[in-house]
Structure formats: structure tokens, C-alpha cells
Amino acid sequence: MKKIEFKLTKGDFIQLTQLIKAVNISSNGAEAxxxxxxxxxxxxxxxxxxxxxxxxxxxxxxxxxxEIHVL
Known part of the structure; x- marks a missing residue:
């Protein structure tokens, strides 16, 4: 499994579909x-x-x- 670290920079959370899109696992929110x-x-x-x-x-x-780890 490929480990990805995502640093949360804006606010205290990110929506699930936005995260999947942000780390380029999906090309857009609909796909996520x-x-x-x-x-x-x-x-x-x-x-x-x-x-x-x-x-x-x-x-x-x-x-x-x-596997996305949110930091």
C-alpha cells in the first residue's frame, strides 16, 4: 500500500471527497x-x-x- 502524507493547512478539517481529489487519487469530486x-x-x-x-x-x-495520513 502506498502511503501518502497530507498536511491539513486550511481550517481543522477537509471533506472526504475533497481529500481524495487533493491527493490526486481521483481526477474530480464526482469520481471521488x-x-x-x-x-x-x-x-x-x-x-x-x-x-x-x-x-x-x-x-x-x-x-x-x-493510505492517506492526515497531518
Missing amino acids: GVMVEDGIVKLNGNVESRKRAKIRVGDVVEVLEH
């Missing part, structure tokens, strides 16, 4: 939303179904072969 709908996105080890889930410092998001 489909990934969430398809159940291939995990937040801290659990399948996450909320596209707008608030991702905060310390969270780990898994999508396909990527």
Missing part, C-alpha cells in the same frame, strides 16, 4: 464521490459512506492501494 458510494473508501479502518465526512488531523483514509 463514486468511490465512496462503491464502498472502497475506509476511514480509520471502517468503510465510510459519507462523501462529506470531516477528515481531521490524525485520521487515516484508505482508497484503492493508497
